[in-house]
Amino acid sequence: MEVQIEESGKNQTSPESIEADKAKQIVVLLIGPPGSGKSTFCDTAMRSSHRPWSRICQDIVNNGKAGTKAQCLKMATDSLREGKSVFIDRCNLDREQRSEFIKLGGPEFEVHAVVLELPAQVCISRSVKRTGHEGNLQGGRAAAVVNKMLQSKELPKVNEGFSRIMFCYSDADVDNAVNMYNKLGPMDTLPSGCFGEKKLDTKSQPGIMKFFKKVSALPASSSNEATNTTRKADEMTANVRVSPVKLGSADIVPTLAFPSISTADFQFDLEKASDIIVEKAEEFLSKLGTARLVLVDLSRGSKILSLVKAKASQKNIDSAKFFTFVGDITKLRSEGGLHCNVIANATNWRLKPGGGGVNAAIFKAAGPDLETATRVRANTLLPGKAVVVPLPSTCPLHNAEGITHVIHVLGPNMNPNRPDNLNNDYTKGCKTLREAYTSLFEGFLSVVQDQSKLPKRSSQTAVSDSGEDIKEDSERNKKYKGSQDKAVTNNLESESLEDTRGSGKKMSKGWNTWALALHSIAMHPERHENVVLEYLDNIVVINDQYPKARKHVLVLARQESLDGLEDVRKENLQLLQEMHNVGLKWVDRFQNEDASLIFRLGYHSVPSMRQLHLHVISQDFNSDSLKNKKHWNSFTTSFFRDSVDVLEEVNSQGKANVASEDLLKGELRCNRCRSAHPNIPKLKSHVRSCHSQFPDHLLQNNRLVARAET
DNA sequence: GTTCTAGAAC
DNA sequence: GTTCTAGAAC
CATH class of the missing domain: 3.30.428.10 (HIT-like)
Structure with a gap:
């Protein structure tokens, strides 16, 4: 990442505390035609906000006059360097217009989209009515301009590189979104994913609900049945007003990025493979909570991606939780802006580097650490099996990309020039491929569960080696002191912990840490x-x-x-x-x-x-x-x-x-x-x-x- | 030799 | 609560 945060000269802080104090900055792209309320959005969101913001508006970027995209980019880069989060206040209606701003994202900055999808009539009439608008788009000309722009509109997708997209269809939705950003402190993050999108998709998205308290204000018991999108929007409105989102800055949505297994060098039939991918993804999504699955391929025109995408949408699978992504699986965060904590490797039976394709790329990007860590777990792998390998914190993939685990998986082989060729036996092949995805997703599930089991450390704890880290945590828990939970909660908890050891009616029961x-x-x-x-x-x-x-x-x-x-x-x-x-x-x-x-x-x-x-x-x-x-x-x-x-x-x-x-x-x-x-x-x-x-x-x-x- | 349980350790 | 494993049961 080319942008660095400069600290002032007399910097005494240790590297750990810089890391801990640093807020994750955000680039928010507003997406909407003139009159959709982008500027008002920024102004309101920035008003007395605790997070430093900069609004980058193309209409005034050139010393108060309309400027260019390049000027916006420059100003955005400068603001980010100053430690500010930025709103990109320009229409950003198509993918191409957005792409350069998305590239601002990376390990330090995440990129969000807020889509202002208000009725065209509303935008037009606002544009027409207003006077003194900075872009001087007013009067009757506005109607024609807005209409023209809306024709070429492309709604944003997570796979463009956004970590979060929020769709607003009404003023209430907009208020909601404004409020969320306004309340966002320097150390807070918002959950990743796609929120509020109106689609054919009628499935409920339970992931949304849990971020908000005060659900009792709603007609609670029926809330997830027959969820329609209007309903979803209402729920969010009702909730956010009462209690703003507040999540630790360390939270990310657990995400598995995986290549299509067996369809490259192993020449597995794409139609059959895509059916299996979609079937298995659907099966596991229900077990994965909010965790996401992302099928990744290097090439834009990838047939397997388009097949899977079509089949997933046909089955109404939640596209915020399972989607396809074009990019290099070893550079998803740094180059694609997509943070995946686990990646899958379509490997060979020896679990060795080489062979070209994904396997070679992953072993190369991870360096010798991966091979060493893999050896600890296994020397060979059978078709249909997977092995989960935790990456040490010294590994470049861990450092630069935030990948904590690689799951090696071996699929069935249909290529006569490779070992264990199945001779076109697709009965067996499909069975093994299913098994491979099951093993892979189960591996991911175990990682997700393990990570949720570990208590999260407070940001002051600075330990370099992750192994030691865990040991220290369990030591601490044993002694009932210093865990983050206790530090943050009220005294009740520490009292009751003490009580368990003393005498009295409750105290007969001492709770172990696991309990x-x-x-x-x-x-x-x-x-x-x-x-x-x-x-x-x-x-x-x-x-x-x-x-x-x-x-x-x-x-x-x-x-x-x-x-x-x-x-x-x-x-x-x-x-x-x-x-x-x-x-x-x-x-x-x-x-x-x-x-x-x-x-x-x-x-x-x-x-x-x-x-x-x-x-x-x-x-x-x-x-x-x-x-x-x-x-x-x-x-x-x-x-x-x-x-x-x-x-x-x-x-x-x-x-x-x-x-x-x-x-x-x-x-x-x-x-x-x-x-x-x-x-x-x-x-x-x-x-x-x-x-x-x-x-x-x-x-x-x-x-x-x-x-x-x- | 293998299967299964119970208890210790976490 | 789970995991691990010695040794009982078969």
Whole structure:
């Protein structure tokens, strides 16, 4: 990046603290015809903002007179160098007009677009009416100009290099967007992605909701069903006014960039490959939370990109979460402005550099570090398999591009001149390619989950080696001191931590570090965007990190000192009811996808993790994470307290009954027919095929939630 | 020899 | 909560 931030001469600060203090600057391209309100947007957003801004307006860039694009670029560069974020106030209606400004982005600067898509009539009439407009576009001529410009308009896409795009279709949307930028402090960032776009796409975009609090101001329970775009815009408006976005500057949307596997040198059929890519991407998006998948190809005219793009849009896949991108996979951030924390490498069976194509490029860009780190994990790879390799912080790809992991993946080979040629056997080929994408996406999922598990450090912590870093963190956590969560939250938390060690009714239970994760998510859902499905004022919904059934989510209470069922009292009744309702809403959502799923909602009598959480779990128990007797018995014996019963008990007797932990050690019985089984594998194999009716007790009182048969 | 569990460590 | 692994069970 050619632009450097100059510090004044008497600079005593260490490199670490420069890094920590430095705000991520933003280049915001306003996109809209004359009269769409770009200048007003900038003025309002900049008014008493805590972030230094510069407005670059082509109408006045030349000493108060209209200037050129080049002058705008120069002024933008200068402002960025001075540490300011910039608004590019010019029409920027087509891709070409925008491209040079997008190139300003890079490791230090991210580029956003705000699209002012107001009705043409509104823009024209504003242009016509106004007097004294800086560009002197007024009077009747304006109508013709605006119309002409709108004809050649091209809406921006993330793959042009924007990290964030926001579409505004109404004054309310504009107010929203203005407000967001106005409230943005020097150290804050806005979530990446595409927001508010009106398209054929009718899928909901749950990712949006969780960035905003105060959802209770909305007709909450139905919010994600049948989401139409007007609705989406309304939600954002309602929310942002109440509470501005505030995210740590370190947050980025976890993103996997991957090349098309097997379609280059391995000569796999493009049609078949594109079907598989889209199928697998769709399958994994639901598991990935807000994380994104990006198919990358070097060439603009790439056939595989256009096939995938067309098929994804046909299937209405959320284009903010899965999209295609033209660029060099080793330079996505520095050259393309797209920050991906994980990249996939279509490798060879030896996991060695060379062979040309993506594999050679990635090994070359990463330097010897990648080979060393790879050797630790594996020496060879079978077709269909993947291996996740963390990149050391010394690696150039980590430094310059922000890539923390490379996932090597080996696809099937259809090229007779390469090893393991499948001889055109596409039955086998497709199977292996599917397997390859599954392994790849699963690898990515594990990275995302791991990263969300690690507590984020406060910005003062300066450690060069990432390995040491983690060690230090866990040491610190062991001693219950210095974790960021505590530093930021109120005293309640540190008090209760102390309390766990002393005497008294609550203090009998000392929580291990691992048991605090839910509490941390409940108190700071915005720090855990990867796992959070939804959050409201007093409730957070997350995917269970180790689901014990096909669908398994947790509804967390966002209240201090409600650690588990034992703490629940009558004053919590309303909260319990809300948790139950939110749980039912998710059941409904899951049953919309698969009507055969049957759910139970309930609490563990004695939870392993701190923070009251309601399990919403499908009764198939079909999951690799269900591994032992405790897992099974905690959901299928009376240790599991149905939410409906808890509600009733709290209401009538002021607290809930809890069962003994001894139940967890009992024999393994089928949850349907109650037959006993000697071990977990045999039990699981029985459960897979048992279709008996559920026990009578569960059929009563809505303990089981099933779709009525039609 | 392999499968599976239980308990320690994290 | 999970992971790891020794040793029991088969």
